[in-house]
Amino acid sequence: MPDQRDPAPYDALLLLSFGGPEGPDDVVPFLENVTRGRGIPKERLKEVGQHYFLFGGVSPINEQNRALLDALREDFAEHGLDGLPVYWGNRNWAPYLVDTLREMAADGRRRVAVLATSAYASYSGCRQYRENLAEALATLEAEGTAPPRVDKLRHYFNHPGFVRPMVDGVLKSLAELDESVRAGAHLAFTTHSIPTASADTSGPAGEHGDGGAYVAEHLDVARLIAEAVREETGVAHPWQLVYQSRSGAPHTPWLEPDICDHLEERHAAGVPAVVMVPIGFVSDHMEVLYDLDTEATARAAELGLPVRRSATVGADPRFAAAVRGLLLERAATERGFVVERCALGALGPSHDLCPVGCCPARSPKPAAAGADSPYA
Structure with a gap:
């Protein structure tokens, strides 16, 4: 060992x-x-x-x-x-x-x-x-x-040390909601929107396709958190993966729906409250503070929709x-040992070495720490 x-x-x-x-x-x-x-x-x-x-x-x-x-x-x-x-x-x-x-x-x-x-x-x-x-x-x-x-x-x-703090953040946010809306609260798992073309080619070549590894990995984390919340509260909260922080040209397709559009749609559907869960971010940096705490929260206030934003791992x-x-x-x-790798969910532990064709660039450049690295 x-x-x-x-x-x-x-x-x-x-x-x-x-x-x-x-x-x-x-x-x-x-x-x-x-x-x-x-x-x-x-x-x-x-x-x-x-x-x-x-x-x-x-x-x-x-x-x-x-x-x-x-x-x-x-x-x-x-x-x-x-x-x-x-x-x-x-x-x-x-x-x-x-x-x-x-x-x-x-x-x-x-x-x-x-x-x-x-x-x-x-x-x-x-x-x-x-x-x-x-x-x-x-x-x-x-x-x-x-x-x-x-x-x-x-x-x-999908490492437990990344997932479990987010589970606790959702539980805390749910507890902060008024009891009258808590059980019906919707979980909006948010991450950074990227061009659909980039999403489709994310991860190793074998995982390319509709949303690629980027969407698949976020969906896996969202399921893990939603299931953990259900196990601890006894409530199966409805949830969806949504996106934020789009910055590209309007004519370029990016991942949707946007969080603000999603809040409007959920409000129209009669959802009593929403917990925004920023699973795509390690810490509460600017895109969390502005796009969620400022912009999305203001939109929810206009709608009269109670919202909470759960914590990132930090x-x-x-x-x-x-x-x-x-x-x-x-x-x-x-050093040559075979070790057990910590991972939750359906996708298992990720690769150590990014293979050739993994998350390709539009204009190829040398990249370190991968199978195609010029640096051994």
Whole structure:
């Protein structure tokens, strides 16, 4: 049996996230980073940035990542992994991924496990992170620095440490509803809308099709949560997977229905209350605060429809423990052990190594930590 506290061959963990502005002056430069190469005028970015300006120009994602870093370090220290350092790098704002990898290389880190703050398969939620890793590694090589090897930890959408905190969040939200509407409350499981073409090609090639792995994985998590709520309350709440945060051109098909449209439809159908469950998000970042807590909640108020929004996982200690489990599981596998992989639901544990053709890009770019990686 593998040593349950041995992270070898890994000598560091990298928390890889999206990034966000930390003040009004950061908003437009941040959005320029996010949209680089798309030719979007600065005036349009200022319009898009109004969501951030409503909150003082500060995205909560960076502070939430700091809280997760603290939770990971505390969990690691409590379980004999305090010698394994945890670093943090972002795709679109400081601390930038390439700067963090430079720091790791200077610190002598040679084999790095990477946790992306995206739980599901999709181009934007997985392969784009892998492309960013490859670009940063190539930059280090061009500078004459030997980059560390990076291995991205598997998707964790159905890990108990990710699912159970969300179950508790739904139970808490239901308890906050008035008793007169609680039993009839509808559960609206929300995630980020993406173009249907991207959804259909998400996951390994064998899973491509209507909605691909992206929709299938979210549906599996929604079923797990709804069933757990039924078991604990005795009430089988009706539910549906819905979408939010669409940002594409109007003529491009994206996943639907939108959460606001869904609230209107459920209200018209006589539903007495709705709990919005943001299963597609690791933490309460801007798209949760604006699209759900601000926009969708305001629409529900106009309708006279009672709503609650359940919590995301954030820095829950159970999620930190799940990350430790994913790291040690992968470490043991890399050392040649066959290990039991923690997963709930019908889909089972995800792959360690993204296969060729998994979540393909419209314009192919090198991507690290996959079967097609240029970095062994």
